[in-house]
Amino acid sequence: MRGWAVTAEMTLRDMVGRRSVLLLLVLVPLVFYAARREDFQGQAIRFASLGLAWAVSTVSLFSASSARPLEPRLRLAGLGTAGLFLGRLTSTVGLGVVVAGLYSLLITADQETVHPWSAVLALAASASVAAALGLLVGALVPRELEGMLVLITVIGLQMIVDPAQRLAELLPLWSTRELVGHAVDGEGDVTAAVTHWVAYGVGMAVVALVLTAVRLRRRRHVVRVDASVAR
Amino acid sequence: MPEHVARRPPAPPAPGREAPPSGGLAVRSVTKRYGRRPVLTDVSFTVPAGRSLAIVGANGCGKSTLLKICAGLVSPDSGTVEVHGPVGYCPQEMGLDGHLTSADHLAWFGRATGMSRRAAVERGGRIAEALDWRIPPRLQVRHLSGGTRQKLNVTAAMLADPHVVLLDEPYQGFDHGSYLDFWDLVSRWCDEGCAVVVVTHMLHELGRVDDVLDLSGTEVA
Numbered sequence: 001m002r003g004w005a006v007t008a009e010m011t012l013r014d015m016v017g018r019r020s021v022l023l024l025l026v027l028v029p030l031v032f033y034a035a036r037r038e039d040f041q042g043q044a045i046r047f048a049s050l051g052l053a054w055a056v057s058t059v060s061l062f063s064a065s066s067a068r069p070l071e072p073r074l075r076l077a078g079l080g081t082a083g084l085f086l087g088r089l090t091s092t093v094g095l096g097v098v099v100a101g102l103y104s105l106l107i108t109a110d111q112e113t114v115h116p117w118s119a120v121l122a123l124a125a126s127a128s129v130a131a132a133l134g135l136l137v138g139a140l141v142p143r144e145l146e147g148m149l150v151l152i153t154v155i156g157l158q159m160i161v162d163p164a165q166r167l168a169e170l171l172p173l174w175s176t177r178e179l180v181g182h183a184v185d186g187e188g189d190v191t192a193a194v195t196h197w198v199a200y201g202v203g204m205a206v207v208a209l210v211l212t213a214v215r216l217r218r219r220r221h222v223v224r225v226d227a228s229v230a231r
Numbered sequence: 232m233p234e235h236v237a238r239r240p241p242a243p244p245a246p247g248r249e250a251p252p253s254g255g256l257a258v259r260s261v262t263k264r265y266g267r268r269p270v271l272t273d274v275s276f277t278v279p280a281g282r283s284l285a286i287v288g289a290n291g292c293g294k295s296t297l298l299k300i301c302a303g304l305v306s307p308d309s310g311t312v313e314v315h316g317p318v319g320y321c322p323q324e325m326g327l328d329g330h331l332t333s334a335d336h337l338a339w340f341g342r343a344t345g346m347s348r349r350a351a352v353e354r355g356g357r358i359a360e361a362l363d364w365r366i367p368p369r370l371q372v373r374h375l376s377g378g379t380r381q382k383l384n385v386t387a388a389m390l391a392d393p394h395v396v397l398l399d400e401p402y403q404g405f406d407h408g409s410y411l412d413f414w415d416l417v418s419r420w421c422d423e424g425c426a427v428v429v430v431t432h433m434l435h436e437l438g439r440v441d442d443v444l445d446l447s448g449t450e451v452a
Binding site: 224 | 302304307310311312314317322324325327330338340343344371
């Protein structure tokens, strides 16, 4: 895990250096929330969660893309693949969870819910799954534009697909919908939602880590000889 | 198979020899194709510690690919590379994060060898000084000029005190003074025991290196 802390720090510094991105990260879910606030309650919370997922996954994708040319050199310098990946994951999840915390406060104050903690969990699930999704897409698709189109497809599909369809459950943000349902109507399987959240979050992170490890692998044609003898 | 003609040809490794003469870098029978197009065919050379090699050749002849193979960033179809000690690699393209500062980059690279942020920035500052550059404390890399970014690239490559230094046209955008300083630095790094490989188009500077490898098969004057 060599390099985990410094990579997490640099990922945060990179994001803090993009002030307009930070602003949009906070505002995008608000736009989604405000657009459906006058509808029945569940829709506003659900759309805030999906807006959060959209914003966090995009930030995560661009964070992965911007580090892509730098990572082979950092690996060559001696940092570990796991450290590079988990450092980035920690920062993107952390940033997403902070924004989720802000929206938890807003929703708790502004909406009447049967189970407020389920709404909080829904937002946390959105942020963390979206961070892993962005890194996975970034690992799978090296170019930002193509990656963005993949994200639009996945999250857009989650928004429009009929929740009764089997496809809805196969998509990464199904847990959010289920938790929002539990928060608003008292309906929804919290255990299944949390299981789905953990399985998809961890699963996507592991696949992204494996892809990153393959990309940054030590090539077998290079024979490294210890030159610790004094020059 | 392209002929590798050099003004002072680098010594090929002896058959079966397990190590270059004294540290440094040994490339043995490296072949690389992109699709059906051969880029490198059976390339072999050694760069012992304390010597420098310039790789020259026409555009697209495989200079950068060969350097990436030496750094272990690209796999050849066949052949091996033996490196003694840590490798410093400076790419031709800007492999930097535009929203981080120069100090952030040095802290990140320095951490790989256990350096604190302060130690990495101090050491980087000394390397940068030799390139006639003073590291700006808070300016994001995207606001630096192309030449200054390249100085950061060189500084990051040299931060961990590498024994083998691989530089892919590292002086692009340098002003004239920095360009001359760079070639002086190559000589200094060799004096300190590094094996230095420079991909270059600057044929008039080939007198500043010990050996020349021409990948295009055209003899260097």
